[in-house]
Amino acid sequence: MGKVAIIGVGQSAFVRSYPGSIRELAFEGFSAAMKDAGLAAADIGASVVCSAPEYDKQRSPAGVLAEYLGLNPQPTFYVESLCSSSSMGLRLAYSLVKSGLHDSVAVIGFQKMSEISSSESQERMGRGADIQWESPFGTMMPAYYAMYAQAHMAKYGTTPEDLAQIRVKAATYGQLNEKAVFRKPVTMESFTDPESRMAGPVASPLRVGDCCANADGSSCIVVASEEKARAVCKKPVWILGVGAASTSVNLAGRDLFTGLTVAQEASRQAYEMAGVGPKDIDVAEVHDCFTIAELMAYENLSFAEPGKGVELIREKQTYKEGRIPVNVDGGLLSKGHPIGATGGSQIRTIVLQLREEAGDIQVKGPEIGLVHNIGGVGLYGNVTILGR
Amino acid sequence: MGGKKDIDDRFKKFGTVSFTGISKVNDFIGYLEQGKIMGTRCTDCGKVFFPPRAECFKCLPGTIEWFEVAGSGKLVSYSRLQFGPVGFENDLPYCIALLDYGDFKVFGRIADDLAEEKLSIGMAMKTRVNELPNGQLNYVFEPA
Ligand SMILES: [Zn+2]
Secondary structure: OOOEEEEEEEEOOOEOOOOOOHHHHHHHHHHHHHHHHOOOHHHOOEEEEEOOHHHOOOOOHHHHHHHHOOOOOOOEEEEOEOEOHHHHHHHHHHHHHHOOOOOEEEEEEEEEHHHOOHHHHHHHHHOOOOOOOOHHHOOOHHHHHHHHHHHHHHHHOOOHHHHHHHHHHHHHHHOOOOOOOOOOOOOHHHHOOOOOHHHOEEEOOEEHHHEOOOOEEEEEEEEEEHHHHHHHOOOOEEEEEEEEEEOOOOHHHOOOOOOOHHHHHHHHHHHHHHOOOHHHOOEEEOOOOEHHHHHHHHHHOOOOOOOOHHHHHHOOOOOOOOOOOEOOOOHHHHHOOOHHHHHHHHHHHHHHHHOOOOHHHOOOOOOEEEEEEEEOOOOEEEEEEEEO | OOOOOOOOOHHHHEOOOOOOOOOOOOHHHHHHHOOOOEEEEEOOOOOEEOOOOOOOOOOOOOOEEEEEOOOOEEEEEEEEEOOOOOOOHHHOOEEEEEEEOOOOEEEEEEOOOOOHHHOOOOOEEEEEEEEOOOOOEEEEEEEO
């Protein structure tokens, strides 16, 4: 059985409020990926549509999108694992191609979050937790991640300033990313200046600057068999490892609060499948929905020992010139986080890096890249390793 | 785990806003009304469940009995919210938290009259039933 490649990537700009419908939004990422791949819709064997359905008025969006994108009569279906939906879509596309069922699959991620208010959106996100036992207490995503931050600080002496440094890094690169929703500079002073929104409390110890913003956006990844990739693509990027895991949705069912077990388990699988280790990773995209999430990712992906992740950011080792560049596209903190489109955007960044087509944010000569994409509060975890 | 009425939807009473009406563990609400916080245990395999569940995934379905959450647990983590979801605005600010009782953990809120500065991870706390201003029931943690 041959290898499986990524032969096309695309995304829309991630924006506060997209002036169009979901099919039109999805068209942007799809058309960019198809142009990148040099293919037409008729060349695609199947499509996997990824989003979090609670934001959509459209029931079963896969059908509507497939028709609009010209993907009939090929099979299309929907995949959801909250914020990691499009990485889960990639995992499925990998298996569909690897099995020989299809020679190419388009993984289409989208989310139009702007149709509902921010507090409604928080309420829906909160209901990604256990609605029977936890949501009645008034839970929200920032507060759950804040509990991990609190525990990490208590155990390892991590400080709010360490977390702020992660946001400063994100903004450094977000300013360079024309697809990002947040492109302003952020400095350490932004977190102490009372005039700055960054310092405002959200859920202790997390502040506004520690949190990513909702956004509208779409992404698309075209996956193909080795045979098809070699025939149509000059620079195929190979899928070397796909890891995925789940854990208890209820925090009461978990034992670790200074890291995410799903990321530990998914990365273990992905490293083993790819036959590489954390030291072999030249560039990474991690799921920084909150600053603490990036810090935990350093540790859960074994870029650093547990509790030592802060050293990577304090020493700027995760900057573009550092030992392991992380989120040099600005991350979710800068790009914004259109749930279903996020994983595809992360994968796109790593593919462009491995092709050395990343422009201002290009890391020097990367051979192997990693994508860490988390659904919910560490409920679902996907780690994907790509190589050129 | 029988009901009192034709439709036993007692679970609507759980928390500021309940998203669940009917559950096989609706007796949990009956116990809350008596001031008791209860988990369940499978007497076939000994597994302890909190939050309580009506079936054991090991024994399919096992023999389930109630036990009372008693004594104290250790504070695992907490966070004080300045923003809340729709329906929770009148509760703000409030603090969510997790207690570790050893065999199980309990997710809930810190008692309203306890300042965040008084909290430290690892401190001993106990759980008590709390009636909310809107007549709903939940449970809160206070120093043991
Ligand atoms: Zn049992």
